[in-house]
Amino acid sequence: DDDDDDRRASGHYHAKWPVPVSADAFYRVRVTVAGYDLGFADLHSVSSGKDLKKVGTDNFIARKDGQTLQVKFRVLQGIFPLMIAKVSGDEQEGAAGATLANPLVVRVTDASGYPAEGVQLSFVPGSGSGSTTPQGGVTASDGSASSSWTLGTSAGSQVVTVSLSDATANSVSFTAMALAGWYGEWRGVLSGAAFSIQIWNAGGQMVAAAEFTGRARESLRVLGEADGPPRTLYFYRAQDNALIGFVRDAAGRVTIEYWESGCARSVTPVFVSATVPSTDPGAVYTDVIAPDFLGTWSGTISGSSFTVSVNASGGVTTAQGNFGLGSEQFIVLGFASGPPRALNLFRPQDKAGMTLFNNSAGQPTLEYWENSCARSSPLVQQ
Numbered sequence: 001d002d003d004d005d006d007r008r009a010s011g012h013y014h015a016k017w018p019v020p021v022s023a024d025a026f027y028r029v030r031v032t033v034a035g036y037d038l039g040f041a042d043l044h045s046v047s048s049g050k051d052l053k054k055v056g057t058d059n060f061i062a063r064k065d066g067q068t069l070q071v072k073f074r075v076l077q078g079i080f081p082l083m084i085a086k087v088s089g090d091e092q093e094g095a096a097g098a099t100l101a102n103p104l105v106v107r108v109t110d111a112s113g114y115p116a117e118g119v120q121l122s123f124v125p126g127s128g129s130g131s132t133t134p135q136g137g138v139t140a141s142d143g144s145a146s147s148s149w150t151l152g153t154s155a156g157s158q159v160v161t162v163s164l165s166d167a168t169a170n171s172v173s174f175t176a177m178a179l180a181g182w183y184g185e186w187r188g189v190l191s192g193a194a195f196s197i198q199i200w201n202a203g204g205q206m207v208a209a210a211e212f213t214g215r216a217r218e219s220l221r222v223l224g225e226a227d228g229p230p231r232t233l234y235f236y237r238a239q240d241n242a243l244i245g246f247v248r249d250a251a252g253r254v255t256i257e258y259w260e261s262g263c264a265r266s267v268t269p270v271f272v273s274a275t276v277p278s279t280d281p282g283a284v285y286t287d288v289i290a291p292d293f294l295g296t297w298s299g300t301i302s303g304s305s306f307t308v309s310v311n312a313s314g315g316v317t318t319a320q321g322n323f324g325l326g327s328e329q330f331i332v333l334g335f336a337s338g339p340p341r342a343l344n345l346f347r348p349q350d351k352a353g354m355t356l357f358n359n360s361a362g363q364p365t366l367e368y369w370e371n372s373c374a375r376s377s378p379l380v381q382q
Contacts, residue, residue: 026055081111082119082164086172087144096178097130097153097248098271103146104132104174106162108139115143120165123147129158151178182206182225182233182246185276188269190258197235197244197256197269198276207280208235219281220244223331226351234351241336241344243353243369259353259369293343293356293364299377301368307382308356308366310343319345330354 023045030040042055053060089104104123108116119139123132130152139145151158155178163171183206185198193213197220200207208220223234223243233246245257258265296309301323308321308330319330333344345354353369356379364379 027052082108082116083111084108084121084162084164084170084172086162086174089146089149090174091176093177093179093183094151095182095184095271096151096155097254098184099148099150100176101273101275103148104160104162105144105146106172108143108145108164115139115141117141117143119143121145122163122165123149124161124163125149125152126159126161128152128154129160132160149174149176151176155179183276185272186246186254186256186269187272188256188267190256190265190267196272200276202280209279209281210237215239217281221333223346223353224348224351232351234346234353236333236344236346238334241334241342243333243344243346243355245353245369259355259374264369264374292341292358296382297356297364297366297379298382299366299379301366301375301377306377308345308354308379310356321347323347325349 025045027043027045028040029043043052043061044055045052046060051060085107087105087107089100089102092100092102094100106121108119108121110116117139120136121139122136124135125132130150132147132149134147137145137147147160149160158176158178160174160176161171162174179201182199183201185196187194187196189195190212195213196211198209206222208222209217210220211217218237218239221236221238223236225231225233231248235244235246236242237244243259245259247255247257249255254269254271256267256269258267291312293310294312296307298305298307300306304324306321306323308319310317310319310332312318317332319332321328321330328347328349331346331348333346335344336342341358343356345356346352347354355367355369357365357367364381366377366379368375368377
């Protein structure tokens with residue numbers, strides 16, 4: 001009859017076994033837990049049948065109350081089968097290449113459910129599944145161990161397997177979904193002002209919002225992603241008529257480029273969490289009329305001639321252009337009264353931002369912003 005209350009601090013257990021003892025007989029008492037043999041003792045009854053002694057020794061063991069035999073066993077370290085279980089950190093989502101918000105936590109116990117301290121284990125990412133820190137370690141007094149997980153740079157399901165150094169013990173696997181490189185909350189400081197930009201999936205559509213110091217949470221218009229290199233995701237911030245580009249290099253590093261009225265700024269953001277406040281502030285983007293930009297304009301960028309036409313009809317401003325690939329429709333983003341006066345456009349075909357400027361002297365120019373490269377051209381009205 002196993003009795004957990006009879007466990008000794010020294011590591012000994014007592015197995016209480018009522019036995020009818022025959023004279024001059026041999027017995028083997030075996031201890032098993034969860035199908036694992038933990039130890040045994042061979043006993044020999046004396047001729048009277050009243051007492052027993054351990055075989056090969058002079059150690060006599062008297063029966064208690066004439067019917068219960070107490071045999072002491074020592075369970076050696078490493079004999080208990082160790083079990084590993086996940087505690088937290090499974091099935092997270094995060095941006096590809098970013099560190100997940102929560103660490104991977106496991107707990108190791110012996111077959112009786114007691115915490116196993118000082119057990120060596122490893123956190124090994126699968127192919128393309130990034131890295132863990134630390135990749136190996138030992139369990140604490142409560143049997144727990146943890147590691148942070150930085151996802152691989154490719155979108156899709158990724159896995160980390162946690163195994164014990166004991167080859168007979170089981171292992172557990174954590175999975176995570178690496179989103180398409182952008183989803184989550186990003187924070188940084190731009191021109192001395194702290195900001196947070198949140199990107200999430202709403203019904204299959206990418207949605208974004210921003211919070212800048214001193215400003216209410218505002219919606220960002222998602223313009224599109226350029227494959228690059230480098231890969232660039234474009235947004236438009238209507239409140240200050242600014243283009244925002246999330247730029248990811250070949251190593252997966254992300255920078256934010258902010259282009260406002262001809263002034264470009266760059267900052268390295270910190271990925272905070274894959275969980276974002278997914279309520280769209282619901283900003284309304286309205287068409288704008290920019291009278292001094294109406295008409296057809298021509299210029300030259302990187303040795304190639306282009307034309308841009310801006311039209312207004314029924315209170316709606318539209319824009320088209322030709323950069324040598326045929327006529328293209330542009331997205332009219334917004335108008336800034338300046339100085340300088342500026343009309344922001346977006347070219348979906350190559351995910352490029354354009355701004356038509358008109359300075360105080362009435363000299364129009366076009367600035368073209370594509371994959372972190374800015375080009376400029378004087379404009380001539382046709």
